[in-house]
Amino acid sequence: MIAAPDRTPLVREFFDRPVLDVAPDLLGRTLVRSTPDGPIELRLTEVEAYDGANDPGSHAYRGRTARNSVMFGRPGHVYVYFTYGMWHCMNLVCGEEGRASAVLLRAGEIIEGAELARKRRLSARNDKELAKGPARMATALGVDRSLDGTDACARTDSPLRVLHGTPVPADQVRNGPRTGVSGEGGVHPWRFWVANDPTVSPYRAHTPRRRTT
Numbered sequence: 431m432i433a434a435p436d437r438t439p440l441v442r443e444f445f446d447r448p449v450l451d452v453a454p455d456l457l458g459r460t461l462v463r464s465t466p467d468g469p470i471e472l473r474l475t476e477v478e479a480y481d482g483a484n485d486p487g488s489h490a491y492r493g494r495t496a497r498n499s500v501m502f503g504r505p506g507h508v509y510v511y512f513t514y515g516m517w518h519c520m521n522l523v524c525g526e527e528g529r530a531s532a533v534l535l536r537a538g539e540i541i542e543g544a545e546l547a548r549k550r551r552l553s554a555r556n557d558k559e560l561a562k563g564p565a566r567m568a569t570a571l572g573v574d575r576s577l578d579g580t581d582a583c584a585r586t587d588s589p590l591r592v593l594h595g596t597p598v599p600a601d602q603v604r605n606g607p608r609t610g611v612s613g614e615g616g617v618h619p620w621r622f623w624v625a626n627d628p629t630v631s632p633y634r635a636h637t638p639r640r641r642t643t
Contacts, residue, residue, distance in 0.1 A: 435460050435473070435541075436594035442583045445505035445524040449531040452524040453479035454603050454622040456533060460541070460595035463571040464588070470543030470571055472561055473595060474535060476623040476630045478608050480521070482530035487608060487615020490530030501530035506583035508590050510568070510575050517565035518574050522582060522592070536564045536609070536621070539629045547571070563631040598624050609634050 440459065445452055456477050463470045480488040482501070489498045489511065500509040501523055509521040509532050521532035538561045540547050547560045547570040554560050554570075561567035568574070573590070580590045608621045609631065616635070623630045 433596070435596045438594045439585060440506075440583065440592045440594060442504070442506045445522060445583070446526065447524060449479045449481050449524050449533060450620065452522075453477050453533045453620065454600075454605070455597065456522070456535075456592075457603060457622060457624055458596045458598040460593040461535065461538065461571075462591045462593060463543075463573070464590075465546065465572055467546055468543055470546050471541050472538035472567070472571070473541050474538045475627045476537035476621070478534040478536055479618075479620040479622070480532050480534060481620075482525075485531075485615055485618070486613055487611040487618065488530070488532075490532075491615075494530070498530065500579045501532050502528055503579070504581075506581060508577055508580040508582055510573060510578040512575055513565075518568040519564040520568055520573050520577070520590075534564055535567060537562050537623070537629050537631045538567060539627070540570065558628045562629050606633065607635075 456474050459474050461472045482488050482490040490501045494502050500507055504527050505524045507523045509523055510518055512518055521534045523532045525531040540560050544557055551560050551570045560570045582590050582592050602625045604625050605619050605622045607619055
């Protein structure tokens with residue numbers, strides 16, 4: 431028999447490590463989103479690491495702003511940003527306080543509450559697509575900027591928590607260039623995913639946005 435995922439919450443010390451240690455270790459963990467309509471649970475299958483001042487691809491590369499201030503706070507908190515004027519994406523802050531680094535949650539498998547996720551993701555052709563990509567995941571879980579700064583390590587009453595789950599064996603973890611990141615930040619092989627998992631999003635190189643006339 432396959433053992434059930436461990437429902438022990440991850441402690442703050444898990445996140446208080448270098449981002450390149452935390453990112454692959456998040457694969458297989460369970461993300462729990464509590465909503466008034468019920469919980470949605472997701473097994474993380476794809477993530478990307480962003481290393482603050484050392485990383486041209488990071489929102490914190492040029493320092494603290496009102497938008498990215500959560501990244502400079504305590505590890506284990508949720509950083510949510512709004513992009514392209516239409517989508518939200520969520521990250522888990524890691525590393526020591528004051529040194530901004532975070533892991534973008536890119537994809538996952540809905541393991542509980544799929545009926546709630548389907549109501550938010552009407553364009554999904556099947557359940558494997560419900561959270562296949564960072565914006566799709568945030569939409570499926572009902573995550574927006576109101577959850578920016580949420581403490582994912584809080585034992586109770588937190589709308590977002592991360593449980594131990596079932597960590598992915600090292601030989602099943604793959605890594606490669608980050609998706610859609612331009613310039614020097616795009617070459618880092620800091621995207622990590624579960625090998626052959628159907629919920630992992632396809633790799634796409636950065637494509638400059640065309641100006642409309």
